[in-house]
Amino acid sequence: MNQAHIHRLLSSKLKEKDPTALFNLRLATNLGLLQHLFFSLYPEESHLDDFNRLIDLFPKLFATRPDELKRLDLARLQEGSWFLSEKMVGMQLYVENFNEDLKGLQKKIPYFKELGVNFLHLMPITTRPKGENDGGYAVNSYDKVDPKYGSKKDLLDLTSMLREEHIHLMLDFVVNHTSDEFPWAKKAKQGDKKYQQYYYTFEDNTIPNEFEKTLPEVFPETSPGNFTYIPEMEKWVMTVFNSYQWDLNYTNPTVFLEMLANLTKMINLGVDVVRFDALAFLWKKMGTISQNLPEAHSLISLFRMCLQVIAPGTIFLAEAIVAPTQIIKYFGEGPTEGNECEIAYNASLMALLWNSIATTKTGLLYKSLSNVPPKPNDCTWINYIRCHDDIGLGYEDHFIREMGWDPQQHRKFLLDYYCQRLDWSPAMGLMFMYNPKTGDGRITGSAASLLGLEKGLKQKNNTLVEKSVDKIILLHGIILAYGGIPMIYAGDEFGTLNDYSFLDDDAKKEDSRWVNRPKQDWAVIASLGIGETPQSKIFHTLKKLIAIRKENPILADKSLPVLYHTGNDHILVFERKAEGNEGLIVICNFDGKPQVIEPSWIKKLGYFTKGDPLDLVSGKKIAANSGLLELLPYQMLWLKKS
Numbered sequence: 354m355n356q357a358h359i360h361r362l363l364s365s366k367l368k369e370k371d372p373t374a375l376f377n378l379r380l381a382t383n384l385g386l387l388q389h390l391f392f393s394l395y396p397e398e399s400h401l402d403d404f405n406r407l408i409d410l411f412p413k414l415f416a417t418r419p420d421e422l423k424r425l426d427l428a429r430l431q432e433g434s435w436f437l438s439e440k441m442v443g444m445q446l447y448v449e450n451f452n453e454d455l456k457g458l459q460k461k462i463p464y465f466k467e468l469g470v471n472f473l474h475l476m477p478i479t480t481r482p483k484g485e486n487d488g489g490y491a492v493n494s495y496d497k498v499d500p501k502y503g504s505k506k507d508l509l510d511l512t513s514m515l516r517e518e519h520i521h522l523m524l525d526f527v528v529n530h531t532s533d534e535f536p537w538a539k540k541a542k543q544g545d546k547k548y549q550q551y552y553y554t555f556e557d558n559t560i561p562n563e564f565e566k567t568l569p570e571v572f573p574e575t576s577p578g579n580f581t582y583i584p585e586m587e588k589w590v591m592t593v594f595n596s597y598q599w600d601l602n603y604t605n606p607t608v609f610l611e612m613l614a615n616l617t618k619m620i621n622l623g624v625d626v627v628r629f630d631a632l633a634f635l636w637k638k639m640g641t642i643s644q645n646l647p648e649a650h651s652l653i654s655l656f657r658m659c660l661q662v663i664a665p666g667t668i669f670l671a672e673a674i675v676a677p678t679q680i681i682k683y684f685g686e687g688p689t690e691g692n693e694c695e696i697a698y699n700a701s702l703m704a705l706l707w708n709s710i711a712t713t714k715t716g717l718l719y720k721s722l723s724n725v726p727p728k729p730n731d732c733t734w735i736n737y738i739r740c741h742d743d744i745g746l747g748y749e750d751h752f753i754r755e756m757g758w759d760p761q762q763h764r765k766f767l768l769d770y771y772c773q774r775l776d777w778s779p780a781m782g783l784m785f786m787y788n789p790k791t792g793d794g795r796i797t798g799s800a801a802s803l804l805g806l807e808k809g810l811k812q813k814n815n816t817l818v819e820k821s822v823d824k825i826i827l828l829h830g831i832i833l834a835y836g837g838i839p840m841i842y843a844g845d846e847f848g849t850l851n852d853y854s855f856l857d858d859d860a861k862k863e864d865s866r867w868v869n870r871p872k873q874d875w876a877v878i879a880s881l882g883i884g885e886t887p888q889s890k891i892f893h894t895l896k897k898l899i900a901i902r903k904e905n906p907i908l909a910d911k912s913l914p915v916l917y918h919t920g921n922d923h924i925l926v927f928e929r930k931a932e933g934n935e936g937l938i939v940i941c942n943f944d945g946k947p948q949v950i951e952p953s954w955i956k957k958l959g960y961f962t963k964g965d966p967l968d969l970v971s972g973k974k975i976a977a978n979s980g981l982l983e984l985l986p987y988q989m990l991w992l993k994k995s
Contacts, residue, residue: 372420418621422664425516428666436733443840444468447843471521472521474626479497479499482534492535493532512622516623523627523628526628553591565579574786579593593634625666626667631672632683644675651689653694654685654693669694670696681725700747703738705722707771715923719916734838735840738842744797746793783797783865797865797869798868801848804824806821809821822890829841830898834929841895849871908929921949925939926938926941926950936959937994959994960994966993967993
């Protein structure tokens, strides 16, 4: 059973809402599960003292929680599953690219309010090495703000203001690794045996070579291999992502205890959602790929159950870009169902939408989405079009074959389509981490440039520009309606193009992901209300769609989308249902030509019973002329049951 339900039930029975009494109740309620999880990772016969250390740590960490946040925890606990609301709309951004620093970000709160965004994911803002630092994911600290963003006081001022404006905040907890400048790594380099055991360190490369037989390479072009020799301590260290990012050794229970303390420090700054970075990699085991292992799931659930005792108002997002059958497991299975992560990235939906844009077909989208196992009721997805990262092509090969396509050739087509290898393609993306041995690669670029806006403007091709704008609205409209939390990548709300300035920066030029990490153009934003431009059409349409979403509780994530086949390969149809007879059906055309469907089955669902239904997107009644329903190129309809 979901532990949050138990805590909500028990706290509702207590007349006295004393935070300390409720903390003790949560600890007692979770104790059995905590014990089971801890000893499944660290056997009781040799780690009983470590478990006692964990129990002793709880009241100390709870005492550090600010009173205001303790009150918010209790309010959230009583509210229950607040993150499923139709009013949740997110934006991901780099602080320095958005408006210089934390103070600058705070000044732009009215912009978020105008657009309708009430959930912010700030990319890493803690201290990091100078030069290469993986965009801040090589961490030197978990709670110290990097001076380029301001001070810790600036962050506390920001989080206080966000709470006043009812805007939720998500920050990353880089849980798999630290930088090689982190205090633990520095002490390890100096020969401290205790801290060398905080990482996977080896006297020679015998064991690393055994690991390498099954460990895949994350960044084969820029960081081949998974181990780095450290001359200062004459040892090899596991560095799965980059040579300057040392993997933490969670087989050492002290690492878990210390990281729990670091997590608590971070959330005490005013964090509502913790993005658990690279959590699929947390447990390493020789002879495996060391990803998605059962022990990793137990460790994540252990973190979750601990945080639920200390700060039950804070929830977890799983940053695991893996196959649907694997990602669903991060919500928890069996005794931990609903007790692992409350949110996960819907990377499959994202990648499938890009496939449908390139092919104009929805068959692979239907096949894949129809085979995603249902999520627990109290968990949700983050649905997104673009993010700071690349677009991977992790489709299921057997579904590609069922489409009549060769998997390897199909992925090559997608890379060619989006990475400027086909003259007729409107996309202007770049290749990322291409592996000539396998032909595998990933795609980078802003949504607008990948969807043709950059090429259309460059060629002064109005038709291409109009179609690209329609595609941008189409994809964002789907994530706003599909079910889950829509997450807009900063700049996409008004069609920001690729930023090629990274090519002039030695620290960035080898990483093409920087092409889709542009600065927010406030001059363009200031002109959005002046004249008809592609940027203004995108912004004002998305603003309208966000408002419509928030006005319709049917779009809260309390029911699974229902997919309908139309017989037209270019069309996607899904319905959102609510209690009673409420319904909203979304119909999308992925083709650059008009398409028709036969709508009698839609009528049977109750959408034409009181005349022509209203399309919430256009604000117009939709008629089925001559017995057919026509959709214009890249048109999207939101039809609500009248």
